[in-house]
Amino acid sequence: xxxxxxxxxxxxxxxxxxxxxxxxxxxxxxxxxxxxxxxxxxxxxxxxxxxxxxxxxxxxxxxxxxxxxxxxxxxxxxxxxxxxxxxxxxxxxxxxxxxxxxxxxxxxxxxxxxxxxxxxxxxxxxxxxxxxxxxxxxxxxxxxxxxxxxxxxxxxxxxxxxxxxxxxxxxxxxxxxxxxxxxxxxxxxxxxxxxxxxxxxxxxxxxxxxxxxxxxxxxxxxxxxxxxxxxxxxxxxxxxxxxxxxxxxxxxxxxxxxxxxxxxxx
Numbered sequence: 001x002x003x004x005x006x007x008x009x010x011x012x013x014x015x016x017x018x019x020x021x022x023x024x025x026x027x028x029x030x031x032x033x034x035x036x037x038x039x040x041x042x043x044x045x046x047x048x049x050x051x052x053x054x055x056x057x058x059x060x061x062x063x064x065x066x067x068x069x070x071x072x073x074x075x076x077x078x079x080x081x082x083x084x085x086x087x088x089x090x091x092x093x094x095x096x097x098x099x100x101x102x103x104x105x106x107x108x109x110x111x112x113x114x115x116x117x118x119x120x121x122x123x124x125x126x127x128x129x130x131x132x133x134x135x136x137x138x139x140x141x142x143x144x145x146x147x148x149x150x151x152x153x154x155x156x157x158x159x160x161x162x163x164x165x166x167x168x169x170x171x172x173x174x175x176x177x178x179x180x181x182x183x184x185x186x187x188x189x190x191x192x193x194x195x196x197x198x199x200x201x202x203x204x205x206x207x208x209x210x211x212x213x214x215x216x217x218x219x220x221x222x223x224x225x226x227x228x229x230x231x232x233x234x235x236x237x238x239x240x241x242x243x244x245x246x247x248x249x250x251x252x253x254x255x256x257x258x259x260x261x262x263x264x265x266x
Contacts, residue, residue: 011082014200018189023063025192033093041245044155053076056078058070058079058080059123061081068090071101072099078117080103081105087105112141118145119145122146123153124154124156127190127235129211130204139220143266146265156260158260160175161236164238168238173205177206183202184201221266222264226262227259230242231248232247
């Protein structure tokens, strides 16, 4: 048996189960989205800028709320996810709300053999990197789908925050990447922690330097790397809200890097 296939199959099964929870969760607030709420945060809206009329590929899109939010901003969108349940729900929302979008169910690494297109923007965000066993191959996929002059944009939880335990008091996890992932027991999900659901995930650490290096080796030109002392989500659990949609470590609000973003061009 192939351990890597087992890891990815286990993660896919987890995300299939999570999709059912997330579709009815307050965290995702699908009813609010249907009423017109955007799921995009100020960070990516400001840093990526206007997308009207541009083609946009959203990697690891889950069930497509951010993808469809970019469509509401005027982009011509394609979302990709490896979870069949997530893609079925994304297509259903696109049809119901009459928001034009294409959704592809595929393992990210296999996508170049399945999708024949190039895009003005390749976008990915929030909690995507730990699910990737191979950053170099991920960066090659992102670069492959960019038109000449196109823009890659990533906003992600800073790898530093994954080091600490849920109380933010001690180092519990590794910062540097190893080929073998860390195994986690999932009770509920990050969006529905009280849900009656159990699963297993396999996740890989990726230090910030590895992320930047992978993109540079894929032939992209770095425009900026930004780090932020706040998060746009209540993750990690030791953060507290200090404003709507803004979470900080209240012991020392400017002490920890909690988010980072990268913009690069081909």
